[in-house]
Amino acid sequence: MSSLALLRAVFSREFRAYFATPLAFVFIVIFLFAMGAFTFYVGNFYDNEQADLTVFFGYHPWLYLFLLPALAMRLWAEETRSGTMELLMTLPLPQWVSVAGKFFAAWAFAGLALALTFPIWVTVNYLGDPDNGVILASYAGSFLMAGAYLAIGAAVSSATSNPVIAFIVAVVICFLFTITGAPLVLNLFQAWAPLAVVQAVSSFSVLSHFAAITRGVIDLRDVFYFLSLIGLFLGANMLILDLRKGG
Amino acid sequence: MIEIQNLTKRFGAVTAVRELNLSAGRGEVLGVLGPNGAGKSTTMKMLTGYLAPDSGTARICDHDIQTDALAAQRMFGYLPEGAPAYGDMTPREFLAFIASVRGLAKTDAAAKAASACELGAVLDRPIETLSKGFRRRVGLAQAILHNPPVLILDEPTDGLDPNQKHAVRELIRTMAAEKTIIISTHILEEVEAVCSRAVIMDHGVIVADATPAELASRAPSGRLDDVFRAMTTGDRAA
Numbered sequence: 001m002s003s004l005a006l007l008r009a010v011f012s013r014e015f016r017a018y019f020a021t022p023l024a025f026v027f028i029v030i031f032l033f034a035m036g037a038f039t040f041y042v043g044n045f046y047d048n049e050q051a052d053l054t055v056f057f058g059y060h061p062w063l064y065l066f067l068l069p070a071l072a073m074r075l076w077a078e079e080t081r082s083g084t085m086e087l088l089m090t091l092p093l094p095q096w097v098s099v100a101g102k103f104f105a106a107w108a109f110a111g112l113a114l115a116l117t118f119p120i121w122v123t124v125n126y127l128g129d130p131d132n133g134v135i136l137a138s139y140a141g142s143f144l145m146a147g148a149y150l151a152i153g154a155a156v157s158s159a160t161s162n163p164v165i166a167f168i169v170a171v172v173i174c175f176l177f178t179i180t181g182a183p184l185v186l187n188l189f190q191a192w193a194p195l196a197v198v199q200a201v202s203s204f205s206v207l208s209h210f211a212a213i214t215r216g217v218i219d220l221r222d223v224f225y226f227l228s229l230i231g232l233f234l235g236a237n238m239l240i241l242d243l244r245k246g247g
Numbered sequence: 248m249i250e251i252q253n254l255t256k257r258f259g260a261v262t263a264v265r266e267l268n269l270s271a272g273r274g275e276v277l278g279v280l281g282p283n284g285a286g287k288s289t290t291m292k293m294l295t296g297y298l299a300p301d302s303g304t305a306r307i308c309d310h311d312i313q314t315d316a317l318a319a320q321r322m323f324g325y326l327p328e329g330a331p332a333y334g335d336m337t338p339r340e341f342l343a344f345i346a347s348v349r350g351l352a353k354t355d356a357a358a359k360a361a362s363a364c365e366l367g368a369v370l371d372r373p374i375e376t377l378s379k380g381f382r383r384r385v386g387l388a389q390a391i392l393h394n395p396p397v398l399i400l401d402e403p404t405d406g407l408d409p410n411q412k413h414a415v416r417e418l419i420r421t422m423a424a425e426k427t428i429i430i431s432t433h434i435l436e437e438v439e440a441v442c443s444r445a446v447i448m449d450h451g452v453i454v455a456d457a458t459p460a461e462l463a464s465r466a467p468s469g470r471l472d473d474v475f476r477a478m479t480t481g482d483r484a485a
Contacts, residue, residue, distance in 0.1 A: 009347040013333070020335035020373075083331030087389070090295040090327070091348050092320040245299045247258055 006093055010101025011108075014075070018109050027071065031113045034063050039120065051128020056120055057138045057214045061178050061207055064149050069170035071110060072153025073163040075102045076237075080161035089245075099237050103147075103154050103230075110146040114139065134216035141213030144226035145206055149174050151233035158240045174206075177229070181205025248272055248397055248427035249294070253303035256289050256451075263289040265451040266303070271444075273396070276423050278442035278459070279431045282479045286451040287431040288328050291401050294429075295325045307397055321349075323397035328431075329405075330386030334375030338366050338385045341374060342392060349393040356392050363418060364388040380411040387415065391422070398428040404437060416441050435471045439463070449479040 018024040035056070039045045043055035079085040088098060124130045153170040160166050179185050181202045189198045202208050206229075209222040254267040264286040271277045281287050292298040294305045296312045296319065305312045310319035332341055342357035351357075361370060364384040369377055374385055383406065390398060403419070404412045419428060419441050430442065438445045439459045447455040447462070455462060455478055459471060466473035 005350070005352075006348060009344060009352075013336075013344050016340075017333070017335055082334065083327065083329050084333055085331075086292070086297050086327040087325075087331050089297050090320060090325050091345070092317045093348060094317065245297070247256065247298050 003094060003097055006097045007101050007104075010093070010098055011105050014102050014105030015108060018071075018105070024109070027067070027109075028113050028116060031063075031067055032116060034067070035059070035117055036120070038063065051124050051130045053120065053124060053130065053135050053138060054214065056117075057142060057210075060142045061145065061210055064146055065174050065178055066171060068110060068146055068149040069153045069156075069167050069174060071106050072150050072170060073157050073166040075106060075154050076158035076241075077160050077163040077166045081163075089241075095238055095241060099154070099234055099241070103151060103234055103237075106150045106154065107147050110150060111143055114143060114146065131216065134214070137216050137218050138214040140218065141210055141222070141226075144213075144223065145210050148177070148206060148226050148229040148233075151230040151237070152177070155233040155237040155240060158237050158244075177204065178206045181208035181211075248308055249429065250306045251290070251294065251303070252305070254290065254293055254300050254305060255302045256286075256293060256298065256300050262451050264293070264300075267451070267453065269446065269453065269456075271427050271429060273427055274424055275444055276419065276428045276430065276442045278438040278445040279429060279448060280433065280435065280438060280445055280475060281448035282433065285448040285479070287448055288401055289451075290448070291325075291327075291399055291429070291431055295323065295327075295399055296320060297327075321393075322395055323399050324390030324393065324395040326383075326386045326390045326398075326400045326403055328401040330383045332374045332382060332385050332389065335373060337371045337373055338377075338381075338388070339370045341385065342388060345389045345392055351393055356394070360388040360392040363391065365414065379406045380408060383407060384411075384415070387418070391418075396426055398422070398426055400428065401431045402433075403430060404432070404434065412437075435475055439471060447475060447478050454478045 038059040039056040043059065045055050048055060076085070079088060121135060125132070152173050153166070156170040156173065157163070157166040182205075186198055186202055189201055209225045212219060212222050249269075249271045251267055251269040254264055255262070256264045267290060279287050279290065289298065293300045294307070294312065296316045299313065307319040308322040310322060312319045336344070338361060339357070342361055343352070346352055346354070346357045349356075361367065364387050366381070366384055366388060369381050374382060377385070383403065387400070387403060390400065404415050407415065416437070419430070422428065423441070423443070430437070432438065442459055445455075445457065445459045445462055446453050455474070462474050463469055463471040466477065
């Protein structure tokens with residue numbers, strides 16, 4: 001039995017679990033509504049008279065901050081609470097398969113929600129002549145960023161049996177990773193710290209890496225940043241599962 | 248088939264299982280008896296690789312559960328305490344998932360297990376809407392699906408009505424000859440009904456190991472209840 005077939009089994013169970021309850025529907029509706037509301041009303045999309053999606057993508061980190069932990073919170077906490085954790089952990093599944101299968105299911109679901117924002121892409125192309133290369137890069141960056149937030153959420157979810165606690169702690173950790181690059185935080189450092197320190201703080205930030213991608217340049221360093229965040233937190237996820245095994 | 252060696256598990260200051268040694272062979276139906284908190288479930292959790300022991304180990308069909316967990320886990324079917332299952336799935340979907348994880352996706356193993364556990368009527372209803380009896384049978388079907396040489400069942404008939412209990416015991420009896428089955432329970436009549444051997448656990452250690460009939464004969468009344476009570480309440484006079 002290949003690991004890939006096992007991965008597919010775990011993935012499809014998890015992915016379908018989103019649709020077994022109204023969760024998928026509610027999430028997608030709220031996701032699309034929030035994306036639209038922020039872009040058009042808060043971001044004054046029309047008043048900018050710019051045929052690009054800078055405003056739209058600018059809100060992604062902030063919306064993901066709350067929406068994606070909601071998607072990830074059930075991944076492990078729910079298993080612990082319902083007792084199915086014991087079933088899952090005693091099936092002949094390598095641990096990384098369960099961790100990766102769950103993560104990819106959540107990531108694919110987030111990707112689906114993101115893909116459903118396509119009408120806004122159609123809109124800018126109808127209204128003007130945007131740089132579709134930049135938009136494509138931004139979508140890719142947004143998807144990578146979603147992966148990083150979900151990996152954080154999955155790791156936190158594996159540490160508790162309470163989805164609400166998983167949600168709140170994940171939001172806080174995601175928030176820390178988001179704001180380290182915001183002017184609010186950087187200004188605090190800029191006043192006294194050497195430039196190298198400011199850049200180091202900023203380099204931990206989801207915001208600055210995402211902003212770099214939305215300018216239309218997919219720099220390998222930004223891609224690497226998001227992939228290493230994902231790797232780091234999935235590693236933490238496995239470590240937490242191992243520690244819990246010790247009782 | 249099953250060898251447990253010096254298995255020990257502590258939770259903080261409490262030693263849940265202490266230096267436990269136990270083995271069971273093919274054709275044996277071993278009942279593990281004990282009051283709540285005796286360490287039965289903890290033993291099963293270590294035996295199946297869900298919990299890591301503080302010391303000692305267990306081997307299932309010669310595969311060490313700690314160093315060769317996946318190979319060991321392929322050898323047994325496990326019904327955890329409370330028969331957990333994914334409530335949002337139907338028994339058909341759930342058993343198909345277990346079959347795919349067990350590498351049996353393209354066989355009719357799931358259908359066979361479902362019919363052995365008489366799940367036909369509820370195959371397409373979400374598990375969370377099923378009665379306790381059906382849920383337990385879904386858990387049992389999941390455990391026997393890959394026809395494993397070893398079955399580990401934690402309170403398989405807890406919460407079932409007398410007819411359902413009878414059906415589950417019949418099922419266990421039909422499988423007994425070619426398997427090694429460990430049943431944890433605090434229902435004494437179960438031991439007399441299906442087990443070929445019984446051990447009584449108390450405070451993490453085994454206090455008795457014999458056939459149910461032998462155990463029962465240790466009490467003047469000849470009843471297993473009295474032996475159980477005498478052994479697990481500190482009164483060894485019986």
